[in-house]
Amino acid sequence: MIKYNLSKEDQEFVANYNPGDYERPSVTTDILIFTVDIKEGLQLLMIKRKNPPFRDYWAIPGGFVDMNEDIDEGARRELFEETGVKDVHLEQLYTFGEVGRDPRMRVITIAYMALVPKALLKPIAGDDAADAQWMNIKFDHDGELYFENDHKAGVSMIAFDHQNIIKTAVERLRGKLEYTTIATNLLNNKEKFTIYELQKIHEGILGHGLNAANFRRYFLTTYIEKYKAEDTGVACTQFSKRPSHYYKLL
């Protein structure tokens, strides 16, 4: 919410302002809720549509912008409604506003991207009746992405232009891996994590494996020196037989 110190003239003008009744587009915020499962890789929360259009297709959750809330707030509310989590990384992705992208009416969609640590999420009931599912995002040999859900192998049908939105999001995510510490937002515990876990998050987002020796050095320079991560000295045997160290972010 923005408040200006308006001049007298402006205050008066605004008080008497008549917005007119021209036609306006509908505006929605859609949230791409990503997580990385250490085994499964990158996952996206999608919803199976129960009504036309695109009945039984998978779609990104979203909802209309409320007139009295900031779009960022709306996105956060949407995220909370879907997952019950609040304090996670959320950023605006891109705005999609082509005519005809919703066959019902003119809709402009402001897409947001949320990064939710796997452990914060309550599992979704595994039956086909559930409308919300974690979709595995996979990449073929050309780097093209496709979708799998746990129950049916093969490509799932994506509603509207959401395939395109997802591609945009994955590209952004991969891009930001290189020059930010965005991946840390997917750590289950920022106060207690191993290099191995962070590597798996990177690998999940990139869609391919990384050299452990080099990733280790990358972590030590980039995170420790630049972003002040710290070795806690505490041993971890969760992922290997030989104990490793837990690190924490400051």
Place this chain on the structure above:
Amino acid sequence: MIKYNLSKEDQEFVANYNPGDYERPSVTTDILIFTVDIKEGLQLLMIKRKNPPFRDYWAIPGGFVDMNEDIDEGARRELFEETGVKDVHLEQLYTFGEVGRDPRMRVITIAYMALVPKALLKPIAGDDAADAQWMNIKFDHDGELYFENDHKAGVSMIAFDHQNIIKTAVERLRGKLEYTTIATNLLNNKEKFTIYELQKIHEGILGHGLNAANFRRYFLTTYIEKYKAEDTGVACTQFSKRPSHYYKLL
């Protein structure tokens, strides 16, 4: 414009769809029209508001989204109306949708960024009565940006939240300099330009000078090897006494 191959069910559903009459926000596209003047550096086209609110403040040009045009199209139309140019670089920047950012009513603004070569632009009449002006974007010693127009020194007053939008745009522009060839969109002639010109464009965007020897090598590797620029062999004496070479992009 997107067209789907809808199922029979969907076609029928859409034909009978009633959108309801809930309240919708106004949506505008604003265009940040950047150019780089080889002498002045980075410039932005701004408009002096003639009416309240923020009368006499400077604002980014923009307009309402037409119900029958894509938002990208709308932005391009807006750009054409302001400058008369069409085939220039235009990309979506970010969407601003805080409550209260326009004191009159709820407005969601999709900001676009256009890069227009200086030579394509017809000069704006230099008198104070003109409502459109090229604002010089300058940077103080802390890297903070401020605005100058040709006539009045010092900081100009910026309407709405447009100061914030401009900052976002300049950051994006600088970021993209590093990993794209976005700067070439500001060349007056992509078929005939010198390294010096391109350097001046980079410097204008960055707000500081660059080492000519290093920029030269950067150009030769990045542009020639990766993006297939080519030495035309033609001599240029526009910028220096000693002739340099014109290059062209392929």
Place this chain on the structure above:
DNA sequence: GCAAAAGTGTTCTAGCTACACCCATGC
């Protein structure tokens, strides 16, 4: 012993930075 992650060392390359220096030209 085997497997698998943890961790160290080395080498090669590519890119950027700083800086020194010469060249060609107009004035």
Place this chain on the structure above:
DNA sequence: GCATGGGTGTAGCTAGAACACTTTTGC
């Protein structure tokens, strides 16, 4: 001669990729 941009050479630093190797543990 001098100023200015054009252009070359070089040395140092850093990050990344590839790869070989040892270590520590559970099984």
